[in-house]
Amino acid sequence: MAEDRHVHIYLGDIPPGTHVHIHATGMDETGNAADGALPASALSPAEAMLDRLKGYGHGASLQAIYDGLVELGYQPGPPAVRRPGKQPEPYLSWTDPVRGGPTVIRFDTTNLWFIRREDLDPLVGVPGGRTTLDDRRHNVHFAISDHNVSNILQAARIIKH
Secondary structure, X not given: OOOOOOOOOOOOOOOXXXXXXXXXXXXXXXXXXXXXXXXXXXXXXXXXXXXXXXXXXXXHHHHHHHHHHHHHXXXXXXXXXXXXXXXXXXXXXXXXXXXXXXXXXXXXXXXEEEOOHHHHHHHOOOOOEEEEEOOOOEEEEEEOOHHHHHHHHHHHHHHOO
């Protein structure tokens, strides 16, 4: 049976206009997070970014891509915050620890890019992908959608070392 709880928090002398956010995760009778939810403190920075991205849409597709890339051995990382007090930009970068070096894959809420120049030729012809080569950009781009998840993971397998 659900019970009412009252929480009184003294915030001290915070300046007018300050935004305060309080997040509460429901717990079941055993003390575990209800509905499989994890408290924010239990999430890695990459998982926290994934949750943020999923909030914008394409949640099931983003989760499937995330899980598939982790299973293949890629490592996710959120962007660094460059200005104090600012949230990180909403995307995840992926490295291949076997290859070393810079980012291999990047995705945001609606798009995924394979961004290393040496990966472009092997990915030509993967269904759902579009290659961009110009003076400023070079990548193979996929729109994130339910029907493109398998194509994205196929492409990730092709370039995995």
